[in-house]
Amino acid sequence: MTRDLTVTEVRLTPILVADPPLLNTQGVHQPYTPRLIVEVVTADGVTGLGETYGDTKYLELARPLADRLTGRQITDVNALFGLDIAVNASRVDGAVDVGGLRGVQTADKLRLSVLSAFEVACLDALGRALGLPVHALLGGKVRDSVEYSAYLFHKWAAHPEGVPGEKDDWGAALDPAGVVEQARRFKERHGFTSFKLKGGVFPPEQEIAAVRALAEAFPGHPLRLDPNGAWSVETSLRVARELGDLLEYLEDPALGTPAMAEVAARTDVPLATNMCVTTFAEIAEAFTKGAVQVVLCDHHYWGGLRNTRQLAAICSAFGVGVSMHSNTHLGVSLAAMTQVAATVPDLHHACDSHYPWQSEDVLTERLAFDGGRIAVSDAPGLGVELDRDELARLNRRWTEDDGALRDRDDAAAMRVAEPDWVTPTMPRW
Amino acid sequence: MTRDLTVTEVRLTPILVADPPLLNTQGVHQPYTPRLIVEVVTADGVTGLGETYGDTKYLELARPLADRLTGRQITDVNALFGLDIAVNASRVDGAVDVGGLRGVQTADKLRLSVLSAFEVACLDALGRALGLPVHALLGGKVRDSVEYSAYLFHKWAAHPEGVPGEKDDWGAALDPAGVVEQARRFKERHGFTSFKLKGGVFPPEQEIAAVRALAEAFPGHPLRLDPNGAWSVETSLRVARELGDLLEYLEDPALGTPAMAEVAARTDVPLATNMCVTTFAEIAEAFTKGAVQVVLCDHHYWGGLRNTRQLAAICSAFGVGVSMHSNTHLGVSLAAMTQVAATVPDLHHACDSHYPWQSEDVLTERLAFDGGRIAVSDAPGLGVELDRDELARLNRRWTEDDGALRDRDDAAAMRVAEPDWVTPTMPRW
Numbered sequence: 001m002t003r004d005l006t007v008t009e010v011r012l013t014p015i016l017v018a019d020p021p022l023l024n025t026q027g028v029h030q031p032y033t034p035r036l037i038v039e040v041v042t043a044d045g046v047t048g049l050g051e052t053y054g055d056t057k058y059l060e061l062a063r064p065l066a067d068r069l070t071g072r073q074i075t076d077v078n079a080l081f082g083l084d085i086a087v088n089a090s091r092v093d094g095a096v097d098v099g100g101l102r103g104v105q106t107a108d109k110l111r112l113s114v115l116s117a118f119e120v121a122c123l124d125a126l127g128r129a130l131g132l133p134v135h136a137l138l139g140g141k142v143r144d145s146v147e148y149s150a151y152l153f154h155k156w157a158a159h160p161e162g163v164p165g166e167k168d169d170w171g172a173a174l175d176p177a178g179v180v181e182q183a184r185r186f187k188e189r190h191g192f193t194s195f196k197l198k199g200g201v202f203p204p205e206q207e208i209a210a211v212r213a214l215a216e217a218f219p220g221h222p223l224r225l226d227p228n229g230a231w232s233v234e235t236s237l238r239v240a241r242e243l244g245d246l247l248e249y250l251e252d253p254a255l256g257t258p259a260m261a262e263v264a265a266r267t268d269v270p271l272a273t274n275m276c277v278t279t280f281a282e283i284a285e286a287f288t289k290g291a292v293q294v295v296l297c298d299h300h301y302w303g304g305l306r307n308t309r310q311l312a313a314i315c316s317a318f319g320v321g322v323s324m325h326s327n328t329h330l331g332v333s334l335a336a337m338t339q340v341a342a343t344v345p346d347l348h349h350a351c352d353s354h355y356p357w358q359s360e361d362v363l364t365e366r367l368a369f370d371g372g373r374i375a376v377s378d379a380p381g382l383g384v385e386l387d388r389d390e391l392a393r394l395n396r397r398w399t400e401d402d403g404a405l406r407d408r409d410d411a412a413a414m415r416v417a418e419p420d421w422v423t424p425t426m427p428r429w
Numbered sequence: 430m431t432r433d434l435t436v437t438e439v440r441l442t443p444i445l446v447a448d449p450p451l452l453n454t455q456g457v458h459q460p461y462t463p464r465l466i467v468e469v470v471t472a473d474g475v476t477g478l479g480e481t482y483g484d485t486k487y488l489e490l491a492r493p494l495a496d497r498l499t500g501r502q503i504t505d506v507n508a509l510f511g512l513d514i515a516v517n518a519s520r521v522d523g524a525v526d527v528g529g530l531r532g533v534q535t536a537d538k539l540r541l542s543v544l545s546a547f548e549v550a551c552l553d554a555l556g557r558a559l560g561l562p563v564h565a566l567l568g569g570k571v572r573d574s575v576e577y578s579a580y581l582f583h584k585w586a587a588h589p590e591g592v593p594g595e596k597d598d599w600g601a602a603l604d605p606a607g608v609v610e611q612a613r614r615f616k617e618r619h620g621f622t623s624f625k626l627k628g629g630v631f632p633p634e635q636e637i638a639a640v641r642a643l644a645e646a647f648p649g650h651p652l653r654l655d656p657n658g659a660w661s662v663e664t665s666l667r668v669a670r671e672l673g674d675l676l677e678y679l680e681d682p683a684l685g686t687p688a689m690a691e692v693a694a695r696t697d698v699p700l701a702t703n704m705c706v707t708t709f710a711e712i713a714e715a716f717t718k719g720a721v722q723v724v725l726c727d728h729h730y731w732g733g734l735r736n737t738r739q740l741a742a743i744c745s746a747f748g749v750g751v752s753m754h755s756n757t758h759l760g761v762s763l764a765a766m767t768q769v770a771a772t773v774p775d776l777h778h779a780c781d782s783h784y785p786w787q788s789e790d791v792l793t794e795r796l797a798f799d800g801g802r803i804a805v806s807d808a809p810g811l812g813v814e815l816d817r818d819e820l821a822r823l824n825r826r827w828t829e830d831d832g833a834l835r836d837r838d839d840a841a842a843m844r845v846a847e848p849d850w851v852t853p854t855m856p857r858w
Binding site for chain 1: 506559712738745747
């Protein structure tokens with residue numbers, strides 16, 4: 001073997017990607033959202049791709065961590081997780097990310113969120129170097145395709161007038177009929193057979209009505225509702241009672257493990273989370289209290305694909321379901337999610353994916369959903385190719401930004417349309 | 430890449446290996462013990478090695494599982510764990526293995542115990558094919574050597590007269606002075622700096638005296654005592670009180686999670702186990718009850734090296750320590766243990782290893798302890814080579830055996846010396 005797997009370069013490219021005006025309990029998505037594209041280059045000239053959050057605090061950490069990766073073997077990733085790279089305390093102490101939508105903030109989680117992109121890039125590079133798909137490096141796939149659910153949002157037809165941004169053809173969805181229409185287009189375009197509705201935007205009655213309308217329009221299709229912790233325990237229980245058997249699960253109805261545990265103790269509707277369990281340190285309390293029945297893993301938070309498999313094993317041992325969380329991400333991360341999801345035996349819920357909302361990507365060829373599923377690539381690495389022109393274009397957008405969009409802030413975006421908007425105090429209802 | 434990683438042959442070689450007359454609460458080790466050596470051969474002619482238990486019920490399962498591995502890629506192992514290969518119910522329903530020394534028996538655990546050898550052999554073959562050490566296939570080592578503890582046994586000087594068996598030069602150890610002398614030789618020969626004493630053989634007072642004698646002879650050396658569940662809760666607590674701070678941990682003082690939980694609730698001495706938590710299904714109850722503070726992983730039971738990493742992650746998330754269990758095994762398994770242990774971040778206790786008691790091995794070169802540590806090999810695969818002549822010799826011993834030794838039975842061995850010996854009812858004390 002004359003192969004040289006030493007990392008000789010780590011390229012970090014921050015970009016801004018178009019995002020439609022999707023509503024959540026914190027506000028609305030800005031017209032562009034920051035992502036970081038990572039390229040790990042080996043001495044042999046093999047390049048592996050990774051992707052993660054691109055807000056300033058992630059970028060600040062990415063450079064020092066990239067320096068520590070350089071000179072290592074791409075197979076020598078575990079030791080990176082033990083590095084105590086300093087994190088600017090003001091970035092995490094008491095900080096919240098996108099109004100808390102990304103769960104607890106800790107220095108360790110911030111490091112993991114950056115390292116995840118390096119781990120994925122190293123696995124991609126290793127797979128390419130060896131001619132093996134990433135799933136084979138994780139012990140092999142146990143399924144040939146991974147099911148995703150349609151990710152429905154209440155949304156405006158367009159970003160506020162005067163705000164630069166891309167147009168989309170999805171139209172508005174501001175009532176139950178609009179949600180059903182959106183679901184219908186998701187099903188037509190991508191074949192999804194399960195639906196998640198982002199809630200916490202309108203009073204619970206309206207969102208209950210939306211779920212009922214979905215259930216009527218798509219009988220037998222699993223449905224989920226996710227208000228991002230916007231409800232009190234009592235409201236959560238009321239929604240659970242009213243929607244009952246219509247729901248596959250309720251996602252983060254209330255904020256924090258104690259509130260989730262209280263809800264879980266008083267309803268049979270399973271509770272899912274990507275807010276109260278987003279780090280290994282939060283698992284023991286939540287599982288011991290029976291606060292959650294499904295953990296939605298975001299492989300960025302959790303530190304990559306091997307850690308995702310470990311989280312899945314923990315869930316399995318405790319009889320807790322596992323699936324995958326997603327927010328604005330591109331095809332690199334979707335490919336990574338698909339590769340690892342293919343290896344997890346106890347994956348019994350369709351994964352979330354925000355990908356259909358992204359009109360832009362850095363791949364030469366977009367990943368395609370067929371029947372709501374992504375085929376598991378058996379090509380080397382992640383099985384995707386970087387479109388350098390598009391990467392450069394999206395990076396120019398980031399470079400030319402005046403800083404307004406470099407840190408995702410859904411409340412700020414909302415204030416453009418509603419100047420009096422303040423970040424809601426939870427629970428809103 | 431023209432490499433062909435297809436499994437074209439799985440060679441299964443049962444062997445009998447010499448074992449000294451080591452005493453435990455069930456009886457005494459037989460002069461020879463069964464192991465199974467697995468060779469996985471790829472289309473390219475690369476051979477990977479694995480090793481597991483060799484009793485009849487493991488062998489019975491090994492052939493059908495080997496047939497399912499043949500034709501797969503060596504990178505395609507995860508899916509094997511989902512195969513529902515029939516297990517002869519009489520082998521597991523209510524059965525105990527070596528008087529219960531291997532913990533609960535289930536069909537799934539029996540499958541995992543066989544598959545572990547296949548998984549290790551596939552990783553070894555993959556590493557050899559790619560020129561990478563096994564640890565690199567698991568994300569890379571986080572340490573350059575793995576610490577092991579000396580595994581002290583009460584023992585006879587020799588197997589009973591008239592019983593065929595190999596001689597050993599360790600002499601007898603039937604009282605505290607004998608145990609200290611044995612420890613001294615372990616330290617001289619291999620440099621071990623922590624000691625585990627297999628207990629449950631003599632009344633607790635004598636074993637307490639042995640631990641005190643060790644503490645006096647080797648101040649500052651971590652000490653463990655393991656009676657294999659031979660004590661009542663009250664006896665366990667009495668030993669814990671008497672030995673208190675002298676112990677790094679008490680291993681399986683009482684039998685089963687409820688009894689362990691009761692002991693744990695009433696002592697500050699940490700409890701370790703390789704008996705009440707030997708499967709993923711047993712974790713939730715034990716961890717929720719705080720029954721154990723350290724899980725000793727036997728990678729054979731748990732299904733191999735990736736599963737060992739998953740167990741370690743579960744332990745870490747719950748603040749439970751992890752280390753490694755060992756009983757009679759050869760260098761293939763010691764190499765596998767060392768490779769995976771090298772990748773586990775939270776490994777804070779020296780691993781057990783029975784290896785110094787094995788005078789025979791199937792390797793061309795024995796693994797050597799230096800300062801009680803095994804250096805983590807960076808050679809391709811496990812970094813060990815098979816001695817085919819020795820494998821053939823030990824297999825002939827198995828073939829020529831009349832069946833008496835094909836299933837380990839420590840009570841039967843004891844009856845040779847003490848015809849009235851019956852398997853003790855637990856708790857003995």
